[in-house]
Amino acid sequence: MTLNVGSLTLRMLKSLIILEEPMIEVKNLVKNYGDFSAVQDLSFDVPKGDILGLLGPNGAGKSTTMKILSAYMPATSGSVKVAGFDVFEEPMEVKKRVGYLPELPPLYLEMRVREYLEYVADLKLVPSAKRKERVDYVMDRCALHVNAKRIIGTLSKGFKQRVGIAQALVHDPEVVILDEPTVGLDPVQIVEIRNLIKDLSGTHTVILSTHILPEVVMTCQKVLLINHGKVMVNDTIENLTANSGGDTLEQAYLKIVAGESIAHTQLNV
Amino acid sequence: MFRTFNTIFKREFRSYFYTPLAYVFIGMFVFFMGLVFNSFLQSYLMYTQQSQFAASPQITIDRLAEAFYSQTHVLLLIMIPFFTMRLFTTESSQNTLSLLMTSPVKTMDLVLAKFWGAASIVLIMLAMTLVFPSFLFFFSQEGAQSAGPDLGIVVSTYIGLVLISLTYVSIGTFWSSVTESQLIALVFTFFSIFGLTLISIWSESTTGVLQQVIKQMSVSEQFTTFAKGSLELKSVVMFLSYIVFFLFLTNRSIESRSWRA
Numbered sequence: 001m002t003l004n005v006g007s008l009t010l011r012m013l014k015s016l017i018i019l020e021e022p023m024i025e026v027k028n029l030v031k032n033y034g035d036f037s038a039v040q041d042l043s044f045d046v047p048k049g050d051i052l053g054l055l056g057p058n059g060a061g062k063s064t065t066m067k068i069l070s071a072y073m074p075a076t077s078g079s080v081k082v083a084g085f086d087v088f089e090e091p092m093e094v095k096k097r098v099g100y101l102p103e104l105p106p107l108y109l110e111m112r113v114r115e116y117l118e119y120v121a122d123l124k125l126v127p128s129a130k131r132k133e134r135v136d137y138v139m140d141r142c143a144l145h146v147n148a149k150r151i152i153g154t155l156s157k158g159f160k161q162r163v164g165i166a167q168a169l170v171h172d173p174e175v176v177i178l179d180e181p182t183v184g185l186d187p188v189q190i191v192e193i194r195n196l197i198k199d200l201s202g203t204h205t206v207i208l209s210t211h212i213l214p215e216v217v218m219t220c221q222k223v224l225l226i227n228h229g230k231v232m233v234n235d236t237i238e239n240l241t242a243n244s245g246g247d248t249l250e251q252a253y254l255k256i257v258a259g260e261s262i263a264h265t266q267l268n269v
Numbered sequence: 270m271f272r273t274f275n276t277i278f279k280r281e282f283r284s285y286f287y288t289p290l291a292y293v294f295i296g297m298f299v300f301f302m303g304l305v306f307n308s309f310l311q312s313y314l315m316y317t318q319q320s321q322f323a324a325s326p327q328i329t330i331d332r333l334a335e336a337f338y339s340q341t342h343v344l345l346l347i348m349i350p351f352f353t354m355r356l357f358t359t360e361s362s363q364n365t366l367s368l369l370m371t372s373p374v375k376t377m378d379l380v381l382a383k384f385w386g387a388a389s390i391v392l393i394m395l396a397m398t399l400v401f402p403s404f405l406f407f408f409s410q411e412g413a414q415s416a417g418p419d420l421g422i423v424v425s426t427y428i429g430l431v432l433i434s435l436t437y438v439s440i441g442t443f444w445s446s447v448t449e450s451q452l453i454a455l456v457f458t459f460f461s462i463f464g465l466t467l468i469s470i471w472s473e474s475t476t477g478v479l480q481q482v483i484k485q486m487s488v489s490e491q492f493t494t495f496a497k498g499s500l501e502l503k504s505v506v507m508f509l510s511y512i513v514f515f516l517f518l519t520n521r522s523i524e525s526r527s528w529r530a
Contacts, residue, residue, distance in 0.1 A: 106365040107365065111287075
């Protein structure tokens with residue numbers, strides 16, 4: 001009896017610790033491509049259920065960071081933990097729990113939409129009994145039912161992008177990593193996809209990169225601004241705008257990335 | 270894991286039939302084989318009418334069958350690079366390799382599934398040529414001096430052809446994994462396969478151990494032992510080691526992709 005109680009408290013303690021443990025934990029991450037250093041000493045945490053906006057100019061290291069987080073490629077040094085698993089030590093466990101949409105959606109152009117999503121579900125080890133349900137769900141959320149039988153290569157850019165988002169969500173991953181998810185979408189679709197991402201918060205941990213700043217304000221709780229592979233700001237949107245003395249995220253962004261002068265001209269225009 | 274292998278294999282196999290390419294190639298292969306078989310029958314008829322061969326028709330038909338199967342070998346040699354050139358090249362150019370690399374897929378499962386995808390198409394193509402020896406068996410006269418081919422030789426020849434095809438497919442799989450261009454994969458596969466076949470020519474100008482080594486490495490040299498009806502363990506082992514070696518290289522090449530991505 002005492003033993004039982006003991007193990008119970010131990011389990012409760014454990015679950016407490018796990019609750020407190022962030023979903024994504026990046027420590028001193030460095031990635032070099034030959035002489036070029038894409039990411040330099042990046043550290044940040046993302047708690048479970050949060051949506052983090054990854055911002056920064058082109059070549060800042062956003063895509064590189066996302067590739068490392070999804071266990072697509074190894075880091076030069078530093079440690080990355082996703083859902084409690086080290087991406088280098090246990091990449092298979094991480095891959096089961098991560099949905100990743102790269103900049104260029106990974107689509108087999110000669111396959112049909114539904115066929116492709118079923119294939120991805122199989123790849124991600126979705127149980128066969130749940131496959132139909134999951135595929136239907138993501139097709140619903142990404143408004144793909146009309147095009148279920150169309151060949152992906154014949155779809156417009158926006159639809160291809162939606163198939164890409166659907167493939168990242170089909171296995172109901174704990175962590176969703178989206179590299180510029182709303183590129184090429186029309187205004188209505190953008191709103192739909194933003195709502196979809198917002199709905200993920202709480203149950204899923206999301207990292208999304210984008211150049212559309214209002215999108216960050218609408219969907220994300222926190223912002224990670226990186227430039228030249230280094231963290232410039234890691235804060236909530238309110239704090240970021242308040243600390244920089246500007247009114248909007250755009251002004252704050254310009255001040256941090258481009259310096260005062262450009263931000264000022266931007267204000268006058 | 271078997272499920273992953275199965276998923277990738279099924280997609281790979283189906284992908285040959287998304288475009289008419291596979292139909293065209295298999296059709297062409299069977300058509301040319303038919304032409305070759307036709308000329309085989311004609312020369313057989315011609316020989317049997319000459320008196321000195323009539324005494325031992327068995328020898329004649331097996332000789333001709335050997336020539337027939339070396340033609341099959343040449344056709345396979347030309348066809349296989351076309352079936353393997355897009356295996357990994359399109360995965361890179363469509364960025365779908367990133368999907369595979371971020372899914373819980375072991376690289377070896379991926380490589381084996383890709384290899385079997387292409388290999389099964391080639392084996393189906395090869396199976397279609399079984400119609401020709403069956404034809405001979407079916408129409409050969411019953412009796413003491415029957416004109417049918419030797420069953421043992423046919424079996425050992427087919428084992429040889431299967432092993433050669435798998436070797437060529439593994440070479441093609443490897444070259445498709447090192448480049449994003451289908452054309453480069455095609456050309457390199459051609460050169461490697463021709464090299465393995467023609468290496469025996471080089472052995473003529475060498476002597477001693479080197480000559481022996483080259484002879485053992487040559488695919489065409491090994492194939493003739495199968496076509497003559499002898500099933501040698503060392504030949505089987507050589508083909509299997511070629512296959513394992515190239516699949517191992519492919520595995521390494523795909524794994525190294527993620528380091529360079």
